[in-house]
Amino acid sequence: MIPPFHYSITPELHHSMTRMNWPVVLCLVLSVFITAAADEPFRPEAGKFPPLEKAHSYRGELVFVDHANRRGSIRVQASGMFFRNDPHPFAMLPYGIVRYQGAPADLRDIPLGTVMHVRAFLPPNPKIFAVPVLPVNSKDIDANHNRGAGIAPAENHVLLLEDEPSHCQREGLAWKLKELDLKNNEGMIIASCEAKAGAGGKAREEKLTFDAGTRIWRGRERLAIADLIAEGIWPASGKKALDGQAVLLGITWKPTPDGIFTRFHISDIWMDDVAMRRAAQAQTEIHKAFIRSRWMPAYVDAVEYGKFGRATVTATLFGGMDASLYADFQKDTPVLVNGSENTLKHAGGAYGPAHMASKGPILEVTKSPGDVPPGSSGVQVRFETDLVIEGIRPTRVVRIRPTSWPQVQVPREEYMGDGSNPEDRFPTPAIFPKY
Template structure:
């Protein structure tokens, strides 16, 4: 069986991150599966994990993004709300840093070793706090991989494409040959064009019916899952095909622009490193900006420029109070230090440390706590009600979402 259809189990012992520190990607447990549920406001959801068994038998497995966890879609930064349900995702995850405040079920540490019937092994791992969540396109771009199409088979009962994943330099395959389903809704991107199956048939690139050898055509794929006829236990489905660099660049740029606009309105998340208190509410707050953002966002943090800093939570939600919006609850000040670390930067960190000097420090600015920062040249807007905590109206369960919305998983 192809490695593509089996669960990847990270070597070594299960790892629990230390709160306030950025763990390394190498310590994470790896798996992949279909996105089946999203609670984007609380940065959590569920994935049907591929355990090498009969995929449809696997129950959805809850996950939560770490505060510094990175989401990537179509080769660019993303938010959970950007990813369509059904998308095949690759996951790098850890045990909950603090099981007492986990927003998803806390499972036995050895759960990734358990076989759960026909679903396979490791389909409900205890490592459900995610450092990196990425679709197939982002996964391949990060690792320098590509797909090569080798054969197409068009039939009335269901069409398939066979492909092999290789390194960009064309060396030996990293996985065995894999067969995917596709259909008339599959989007085929070429340059600035969006093509359909009928277009590929009309120009005789693909057959109207039957098989054709495709001679290792290099592509990138967007992959999801849907039920497959013919008693096939696990077969993934192609929703997008990028035939060339122009179409790929355009897809990545669109997603990047979408996420930049999102961060402009929700502010840059960061971790407080230190607080130097002055008199009468004055303080210097030093924080490390989280990683995974477009470089143009980091470029807006400049020495001497004005900025706002707001207390946040592990879900990255803002705080509000009474009729005061999130911006009114923020501390205003000046960035007196912006410096970038050059070496040994963990994936959740940008390596950029900033210091905000303010005359009104708030309780939320404590070492190890999460904040959001807005340079003054970003637009000033208010976030919707489901994305902030309302001081005095919320309970402890709003501040620390519980796993109660999820079924009792094994």
């Protein structure tokens, strides 16, 4: 809210007002209100996909993952000493997208220590949450102890979580290598992140470390620092100008000597497009196999109830996945649909997700024209079932599997019972064996 203000009109002010260009003034005033509104924290609604431009952005190191509950912690980068920043919990929205090495991913695919870019919102329902709910203005509070403001934003429900190469590809950016300083197969690179096509914008220059463990990808080859030295591309020791060579970088964080508190580390260098495409292809195949075994998540848009448990259901498949997965949803294809929790855990899964699932043929598949918001695929599936289950209701999350996908049993941590026990949603140590 913008606070009210009070004023009085003097003769001098009245004279000035009569000389103003009011259309211009009105545009300026509106722009102030629009900017203020854009800065307001945004809370998504169930059953709707929020606009990416209203998300809060931050960057940090992935330090903890609870993949079964689609949550974790990130050490958020701010203006202070990075190593002092407490890990900040986050939860993926049910339709939240994870991208790693330019491809769809699950949280379990991301190595700890990877620097991630985050686009997140306030929790949709603060009464039902997988991570702590913070004061709305928490990102503006200085955490003190040389940490700075912004390390614990209330916007901790994530729409888009992506590593450095995925972020650069989506934004049309590349890292331009300027200079390296090398000794004993480790050293420092000065590089700037800027528009790949030279379209302008402010470049972000950083000093990044690398070492003998840094992976270098060139075409179909995986190289080490020693290989570049042996080829004479990099010197065995000393500095060398790199003339703005465009690459994509994988970035992590490691404790740094010399009193430098925020300096990131290069885990990977992709020297060309072929190398990056191969990495993305490998990760895509991993994710495709994962989704086929866990089922496609979707929002229920509408349910038309018939007699004796019959229903016709319309659902929108979640986005961010490989096109071949969506292509498996075709008219007349039989599907199984199971209720799911917002963490995408299957409900009623003690005998496997297929045990309680509704079954029936797809009646229609439609694709929304034009752009769709992130989180949505734009693919809407309408199917019929003769026994609709409780979990299939408008705005609820479900999982859908064409019968051509493999039928497997999901591990215990990835399903819950009937949803009546809160401890079943977020398992306690009781799920572990007694030794």
